[in-house]
Amino acid sequence: MTEVFIYDHVRTPRGRGKKDGSLHEVPSVRLAAKTLEAIRDRNGLDTSEVDDIIMGCVDPVMEAGAVISRGAAFEAGYSTKAPGMQISRFCASGLDAVNFGAAKIAQGADDIVIAGGVESMSRVGLGMSGGAWFMDPSVNFPAYFMPQGVSADLIATKYGFSRDDVDAYAVESQKRAANAWDKGYFKNSVIPVKDQNGLMILDHDEHMRPGTDMQALASLNPSFQMPGEMGGFEAVAIQAHPEVERLNYVHHAGNSSGIVDGAAAVLLGSKAGGERMGGLKPRGRIKAFANIGSDPALMLTGPVDVTEKLLKRSGMTLADIDLFELNEAFAAVVLRYMQAFDIAHDKINVNGGAIAMGHPLGATGAMILGTVLDELERRDLNTALVTLCIGAGMGTATIIERV
DSSP states (O other): OOOOEEEEEEEOOOEESSTTSGGGGSOHHHHHHHHHHHHHHHHTOOGGGOOEEEEEOSSOOGGGTTTHHHHHHHHTTOOTTOOEEEEOBTBTHHHHHHHHHHHHHHTTSOSEEEEEEEEETTTSOTTTTOOHHHHOHHHHTTTTOOOHHHHHHHHHHHHTOOHHHHHHHHHHHHHHHHHHHHTTTTTTTBOOEEOTTSOEEEOSOTTOOTTOOHHHHHTSOOSSHHHHHTSSHHHHHHHHOTTOOSOOOOOOGGGBOOOEEEEEEEEEEOHHHHHHTTOOOOOEEEEEEEEEEOOTTTOSOHHHHHHHHHHHHHTOOGGGOSEEEEOOSBHHHHHHHHHHHTOOGGGBSBTBOHHHHOOOTTTHHHHHHHHHHHHHHHHTOOEEEEEEEETTTEEEEEEEEEO
16 A cells, blocks of 8 residues: 655634634635645645545535535635545544545555645534434434533543543643643644735634633533433433433533634645655655444543554554544543543643634544644654544544654
8 A cells, every 4th residue: 555644734723613703704615725725835736736635524514515625725726626525524524534535545546635624613503514413313312312511421420530620631731732832832833814915813722711720610510411401311321321320510611622713734645746746755654544433322432442443453552652632522531531541641632632722623633633743743752643532423543653
């Protein structure tokens, strides 16, 4: 199989996913186009030689529909020879876009692929694409459907994480993200978003609250107690996991991922593709990746299952991984992952995560892959594992190596 190299990656800042957020004025297609422009200009790409542009988008409807990657390529001034496609695997869409592109290169179909994702959560609301999982009893009954936050509280209850545990994790995420920004760790990958007149719209992740402490978080009420108790979803959780007598509601806005707008792009290619693009220097390689279905009631423990599958298939062990990057959908997701594998906190999400910076659904997977590649370089380390939990009970994971 052909080796798949990572030549570059970029992302926009994450803007608050509300109407008063800085990126609310920027349509989804323009956010995606900003990353395509940056990847092209930074690497001197001949876009007529780009074999595919693959973008994750969880809610590909309204302005984000109609194959947004193709529209973004038009917006960015790419050659019309560069095709596009959009994919969705809920929160892992951006990482699966990278993996899909890597698979095409590995088996020789493509030489250069730009993969990533976009989500404008302030403009196209969460869940706007609907679906049988939410709406159809014949689907959501056997899936033990419940809001993700209730599943997060089920995980916390089942595996023994207290309110103090999840809040302490959230405080540390804020501290790490603030430290990374203060020390310029993101400066080479975050591209500022400007308007058509060149005026700055946003150049930093605006969801962050670096002053967050345990006292501030203690004042927040649990977000998912009402749907759990009044909406009947606690009964669903207990039906699926009868060893749990009642839920301990510990998650709230301060220890859950933020709703934000953002986009990301990763430049992938074969050795021949990089040479044809003017001798691009690879920064990393895609070593292995996997997907899995997991317990749909717990829903968010897929990263544990897919990590076990990926390590077995790749012939690797946890000791082979220098850094881990797991999307911070909810604090209990990361705490369970660390507990399951006995991973020290100083090896995972070392620059904070979505609790501090936000989770632009379709883009996050590509964003965190880029983040950990930068960190491997900064620390002179070799190997990282990137993974995300996924709605309806799934997991995606990718192992990358520095070159």
